[in-house]
Amino acid sequence: xxxxxxxxxxxxxxxxxxxxxxxxxxxxxxxxxxxxxxxxxxxxxxxxxxxxxxxxxxxxxxxxxxxxxxxxxxxx
Amino acid sequence: xxxxxxxxxxxxxxxxxxxxxxxxxxxxxxxxxxxxxxxxxxxxxxxxxxxxxxxxxxxxxxxxxxxxxxxxxxxxxxxxxxxxxxxxxxxxxxxxxxxxxxxxxxxxxxxxxxxxxxxxxxxxxxxxxxxxxxxxxxxxxxxxxxxxxxxxxxxxxxxxxxxxxxxxxxxxxxxxxxxxxxxxxxxxxxxxxxxxxxxxxxxxxxxxxxxxxxxxxxxxxxxxxxxxxxxxxxxxxxxxxxxxxxxxxxxxxxxxxxxxxxxxxxxxxxxxxxxxxxxxxxxxxxxxxxxxxxxxxxxxxxxxxxxxxxxxxxxxxxxxxxxxxxxxxxxxxxxxxxxxxxxxxxxxxxxxxxxxxxxxxxxxxxxxxxxxxxxxxxxxxxxxxxxxxxxxxxxxxxxxxxxxxxxxxxxxxxxxxxxxxxxxxxxxxxxxxxxxxxxx
Numbered sequence: 001x002x003x004x005x006x007x008x009x010x011x012x013x014x015x016x017x018x019x020x021x022x023x024x025x026x027x028x029x030x031x032x033x034x035x036x037x038x039x040x041x042x043x044x045x046x047x048x049x050x051x052x053x054x055x056x057x058x059x060x061x062x063x064x065x066x067x068x069x070x071x072x073x074x075x076x
Numbered sequence: 077x078x079x080x081x082x083x084x085x086x087x088x089x090x091x092x093x094x095x096x097x098x099x100x101x102x103x104x105x106x107x108x109x110x111x112x113x114x115x116x117x118x119x120x121x122x123x124x125x126x127x128x129x130x131x132x133x134x135x136x137x138x139x140x141x142x143x144x145x146x147x148x149x150x151x152x153x154x155x156x157x158x159x160x161x162x163x164x165x166x167x168x169x170x171x172x173x174x175x176x177x178x179x180x181x182x183x184x185x186x187x188x189x190x191x192x193x194x195x196x197x198x199x200x201x202x203x204x205x206x207x208x209x210x211x212x213x214x215x216x217x218x219x220x221x222x223x224x225x226x227x228x229x230x231x232x233x234x235x236x237x238x239x240x241x242x243x244x245x246x247x248x249x250x251x252x253x254x255x256x257x258x259x260x261x262x263x264x265x266x267x268x269x270x271x272x273x274x275x276x277x278x279x280x281x282x283x284x285x286x287x288x289x290x291x292x293x294x295x296x297x298x299x300x301x302x303x304x305x306x307x308x309x310x311x312x313x314x315x316x317x318x319x320x321x322x323x324x325x326x327x328x329x330x331x332x333x334x335x336x337x338x339x340x341x342x343x344x345x346x347x348x349x350x351x352x353x354x355x356x357x358x359x360x361x362x363x364x365x366x367x368x369x370x371x372x373x374x375x376x377x378x379x380x381x382x383x384x385x386x387x388x389x390x391x392x393x394x395x396x397x398x399x400x401x402x403x404x405x406x407x408x409x410x411x412x413x414x415x416x417x418x419x420x421x422x423x424x425x426x427x428x429x430x431x432x433x434x435x436x437x438x439x440x441x442x443x444x445x446x447x448x449x450x451x452x453x454x455x456x457x458x459x460x461x462x463x464x465x466x467x468x469x470x471x472x473x474x475x476x477x478x479x480x481x482x483x484x485x486x487x488x489x490x491x492x493x494x495x496x497x498x499x500x501x502x503x504x505x506x507x508x509x510x511x512x513x514x515x516x
Contacts, residue, residue: 009436010433010434010435010436010440011436011503012186012202012435012440012443012499012503013120013122013123013186013187014123014126014127014130014131014500015499015500015503015504017131018130018131018500018504019504021131021272022504032292032295038431038433039433040115040118040198040339040424040429041118041120041123044118044339044342045118045123045127045133045135047302048135048302048341049131049133051302051303052269053269053272056301057301057302057303058295058299058300058301058302059299059300059302060298060299060300061298061429062298063431064428064429064430064431065198065199065424065429065430065431065433066431070295072292
């Protein structure tokens with residue numbers, strides 16, 4: 001079991017979302033992706049979409065306007 | 077504390093504006109409202125067009141449909157009672173071409189015009205560049221419009237649906253189209269999300285017992301699980317009327333809190349925008365529009381550079397003309413657009429989320445400038461952007477809004493394919509990805 005870190009700082013929408021989606025293809029159930037993003041909209045999109053796709057999603061604010069999202073790949 | 081400071085700022089500027097020109101404060105306050113809602117809901121017309129093609133998500137598309145449905149209702153009441161029609165712009169090939177160019181540009185620029193204003197307020201450098209492109213494109217579009225002969229695009233005509241179908245016919249058709257599109261969007265998302273390749277295969281499942289419990293110890297302080305609150309409150313469940321009311325009350329409460337402190341869902345944003353846009357139309361007598369004013373701004377800048385756009389024949393011919401002194405600071409549109417930028421800034425600041433959001437590489441800067449220019453040019457052709465032509469146009473029951481929507485989607489699809497090759501795929505490939513990264 002391992003976790004994966006994606007650096008999405010300064011990327012335009014929807015690149016952070018695509019990064020997560022691409023990574024999800026590579027990893028096994030229960031593994032965790034942590035993505036860091038400063039894009040307010042991408043943060044909202046990723047958290048609601050990943051939830052809908054059946055993954056667990058956790059969020060924390062690491063600085064003003066910078067968030068880390070943890071996506072725990074679900075069995076869905 | 078922050079909220080109080082921001083409230084005082086907004087009020088103080090409103091007072092100053094009321095001394096500068098009649099009614100300017102109202103435009104300012106509505107601008108603040110629009111910017112605030114756009115920011116909190118992450119309300120993005122680009123995502124509404126792009127995501128169905130790119131990821132299959134239609135959350136934003138459905139939110140846009142909801143906002144138009146509400147504004148249609150509000151605008152119709154205003155028109156019936158006051159006789160004041162909304163945005164019914166000339167429809168012709170210019171509408172089609174404008175939508176195509178605009179749709180492609182907005183995907184590349186990472187935001188349409190309202191999204192650009194909102195993200196400028198939120199500190200995105202990329203959108204400031206897109207804005208520069210927007211001004212340039214508006215100016216080029218205006219100049220080009222002057223050079224064309226009037227019949228280049230063939231005749232244009234204003235089609236106000238109730239004139240042709242009657243009010244009941246027009247409204248029935250409008251709501252049929254909106255409900256149909258909404259259902260189609262929902263089905264599309266369900267279909268796409270059911271076949272996402274990232275989903276696990278059955279074989280993997282049997283290997284992993286309760287994976288959720290495993291190895292989350294490294295997730296140290298400060299993490300909040302999304303949607304945990306709903307599952308922890310069983311009394312909110314149930315299909316009875318009481319359960320429904322409890323859920324509705326909880327939803328309103330969390331939306332109000334999100335509106336003040338963090339974020340609301342796109343659907344909530346759509347409802348609020350529909351209401352706010354109706355209130356704006358009722359208050360100032362015309363629907364929300366952004367780009368006409370941006371053209372004046374661009375002309376003002378061009379004049380500062382020693383040029384004379386006010387002598388261009390199309391400016392002389394247009395009904396509003398260009399004020400010879402170009403005192404754009406007394407224009408209602410200026411108060412409105414600056415209000416939108418500031419509204420997003422204040423929203424971001426109150427939530428303690430504002431930062432200068434630098435672009436990652438030159439590629440994004442070029443994309444912003446090019447996409448912005450395309451949007452500026454396109455909006456001159458179609459006489460409005462996603463707000464003026466799409467949102468206000470369709471809500472005013474004008475056929476040009478619907479024609480614009482169709483070509484916008486076509487242009488947006490082209491934009492997605494271009495952006496995938498030029499922007500998205502290279503970015504995803506070169507991004508940092510560290511295994512077992514130490515997080516702090």
